[in-house]
Amino acid sequence: MPERDDATSIGSSTIGRRRFLAATGVSVAGISGLAGCLGGAREDPFDDYGPQRSPVEASAVSWDDLGDLEGELVIYSARTSDQIDLLFEKLEDEYDDFTVTVDYDDEGDQLASLLEEGENSPADLFYTQSSGELARLKQEGLARELPDDIVDAVEENYRDSDGQWTGASGRVRAVQYNTDHFDGDDLPEDIFAYAEDERFRDVISTRPNSGTFRSFIVAMIEEEGEERTREWVRAMVDDQNATLYSGGTEQAEAVANGEQEIALGNQYYAGRILENDPDAPIDVTFTRNDPGCLFNVSGIAILEGAQTPNLAAEFTRHILAGEGQEFFVEANGEYPILEGVDYIGDLPTLEEINPLEFDLNKLGDTEHVNDLLREEGML
Known part of the structure; x- marks a missing residue:
């Protein structure tokens, strides 16, 4: 199991701040039966799969250029809460009508849950610390093709060649x-x-x-x-x-x-x-x-059965915008994956x-x- 901070338990599925699964009284293993009723309660606020406002670009746009995030996004995260929760909180603070519900667990266990649940998974998005699990998700036919602007913004070395997942940081x-x-x-x-x-x-x-x-x-x-x-x-x-x-x-x-x-x-x-x-x-x-x-990259795939694919796409644009990329550099010491964001950490650059x-x-x-x-x- 990967490292957990004190707010999460080791060896079991742990639920984010909104305690989505705890409120229902259902474990991750038995969650697939909930997908239908959840879909009725969660409406995708956007009209299509393209950008709500400006597209994301390799030169790194700002959150101010992007559309507002509205609604509830359910994320299965294999990144530990200490690595990523601050970014989720920052986005929730930025958008009053946006809620992130996160299930944190080991990437192998998360992938196993997604394979078991298939298109009935309540998750909209899989956020993991290694591209290996994203490649497996694609192989199983559970990842959606990403919008063109997201694919075009990320160098081909840092994303799926067929556009079904993208790196978020390196x-x-x-x-x-x-x-x-x-x-x-x-x-x-x-x-x-x-x-x-x-x-x-x-x-x-x-x-x-x-x-x-x-x-x-x-x-x-x-x-x-x-x-x-x-x-x-x-x-x-x-x-x-x-x-x-x-x-x-x-x-x-x-x-x-x-x-x-x-x-x-x-x-x-x-x-x-x-x-x-x-x-x-x-x-x-x-x-x-x-x-x-x-x-290697930590990365994102939007799930084939996502209830809110457009919200998931706009969320992904925020991760790839300047503020999202700078978070990974400044808070985590990771490398940005967009040309328009420089690495300013204490260690050598990728070029070195x-x-x-x-x-x-x-x-x-x-x-x-x-x-x-x-x-x-x-x-």
């Missing part, structure tokens, strides 16, 4: 290290070295339960083959005795406070620590042109990193990855 796999123990210039630029170098034995960690880790493994299989990927996983467990964390924040904090010396994870967790404490003994380095520096080029639609085979990780003792 992150890069990185090597986080404690600066009291290592110099970044002395660390390997090959991800396989981290499973072989004796310097990292007993002091390295990773986070196998996260969607971005599973996507990294899918990319490794695609780039290097399954057998070499199995060898890497096996060596991390058996030879390096890697510590396995369940939360990215906890993992990065362990590096900063010296409990661990090396961590394989997303760059923005270290960025958050440095934002709050520029003198913290943590920094990141990157491998070169291999899956260890995979760029030059991450591996990879088709994010190939990241959908997460079930096979889970089996591989179990077989090799990492799950």
Whole structure:
């Protein structure tokens, strides 16, 4: 399970501030029967699937250019509440007649619920931390084609080539290290070295339960083959005795406070620590042109059975507008995905990193990855 803050429980479906499911007394697993009656109570306030006012653009329009958000939007979120809830609150404060109802859960569990519920799901939108689950949703025929302006605004590398999901913000796999123990210039630029170098034995960690880790493994299989990927996983467990964390924040904090010396994870967790404490003994380095520096996106798909697809589309435009993109940079240390928004964080820019080029639609085979990780003792 991914990390949860104190307001959410681990290991079960947890409900957002509006407590949508709690009010009905129905669990996520049994929710599909409610879809019909919910549809009658929730009307889509917009006339068509196009923009209510101005289209979103790669140059980053403002919320003032977009249409008002009106009505209730039901979101299944695999992003944890500490990462995204402030943005939802900001949008609710901006629009008096807009309500976000959120079900927070692990991305695998959310995807399983959506597959079970099919077009009867009460969710309008799936918001997840890795493109792998979005690719799987598309494969199952549960994602709608997005409006043209949304598709055109986002670079093709950061969205589905068929326009059925889009990235919302980006992150890069990185090597986080404690600066009291290592110099970044002395660390390997090959991800396989981290499973072989004796310097990292007993002091390295990773986070196998996260969607971005599973996507990294899918990319490794695609780039290097399954057998070499199995060898890497096996060596991390058996030879390096890697510590396995369940939360990215906890993992990065362990590096900063010296409990661990090396961590394989997303760059923005270290960025958050440095934002709050520029003198913290943590920094990141990157491998070169291999899956260890995979760029991935958190992203959005509008569901085929959405009750309010037009509201979901206008919401997506707000996420891709300047204010939405700046939130991810300033609050989360993530990378924007629009050309018109600059990254101004404490870590290297994407141009400096030059991450591996990879088709994010190939990241959908997460079930096979889970089996591989179990077989090799990492799950």
